[in-house]
Amino acid sequence: MHKTGSRIISVLIFLCYVFSFVQSLLCRVVVIDPGHGAKNSKGRIVNNGCISPSGIKERDMVIDISSILGNVFSSNGFKVYYTRDKKNYWRHAETQYEDNKRRAEFANKKKADIFIR
Numbered sequence: 001m002h003k004t005g006s007r008i009i010s011v012l013i014f015l016c017y018v019f020s021f022v023q024s025l026l027c028r029v030v031v032i033d034p035g036h037g038a039k040n041s042k043g044r045i046v047n048n049g050c051i052s053p054s055g056i057k058e059r060d061m062v063i064d065i066s067s068i069l070g071n072v073f074s075s076n077g078f079k080v081y082y083t084r085d086k087k088n089y090w091r092h093a094e095t096q097y098e099d100n101k102r103r104a105e106f107a108n109k110k111k112a113d114i115f116i117r
Contacts, residue, residue, distance in 0.1 A: 008061075012068070028113065030073050030081070031106065033082075034085075037063075040092070067085070070082060
């Protein structure tokens, strides 16, 4: 199996463990932050993320993983919010610091019991 494929499987297994732990908590609001998707007012990416040797962009992969994870939470009665998703791919921030701050503020506004970054 290709390294990227085995890493994705490892991440999904890890997320299953996280989910089983979270399910035992008395929480119902989850904010999932796929990260690495902000552009400034000039259209430049301020939080690019990594790119694999085969060209896979971290910002694309985390969108897919967050969607899978969000579906698992939703199907088990959790209210799920995303800092970005496929419909709202790019956030707007002038700096990486501002982007990180806005994502944390978003989770606080949603009164998240859990904030997954």
